[in-house]
Amino acid sequence: MPHSPEIKQFIREHSNLFWYTPEDQKENISLEFLVETIFNYGNLDDVRKLLDLLGTERIANIFFNLEGRKKMNYYPEIYNFFSLLLSKHA
Numbered sequence: 736m737p738h739s740p741e742i743k744q745f746i747r748e749h750s751n752l753f754w755y756t757p758e759d760q761k762e763n764i765s766l767e768f769l770v771e772t773i774f775n776y777g778n779l780d781d782v783r784k785l786l787d788l789l790g791t792e793r794i795a796n797i798f799f800n801l802e803g804r805k806k807m808n809y810y811p812e813i814y815n816f817f818s819l820l821l822s823k824h825a
Contacts, residue, residue: 738762741788742769752776770797771808774817795825 738746743762746753752772753761766789773785786794798821806814 738766739788742766745784745788749773749777749781766793767797767801767805770794771805774798774813775808775810791821791825795821 746762746764746769749772750758750761753764756764770785770789773781777785789797798817809817
């Protein structure tokens with residue numbers, strides 16, 4: 736499913752965080768990858784904006800359904816923090 740214009744704009748605004756993704760593919764990254772990158776490398780305002788765009792429930796669903804190595808892509812302290820936060824608010 737293609738991203739909404741708001742999500743595409745958000746990705747463009749944070750394109751420097753996706754430096755290793757080819758320019759023509761950035762707007763088509765998965766939501767899973769978007770959440771991972773913003774949680775690991777974004778600031779608090781970025782996280783708030785992402786929560787507003789996707790909603791807490793949708794982000795929690797993405798986050799808690801990670802399997803195997805995908806969980807390992809998060810820094811341990813980041814994974815712990817968002818596990819606690821999303822468990823409480825989602």
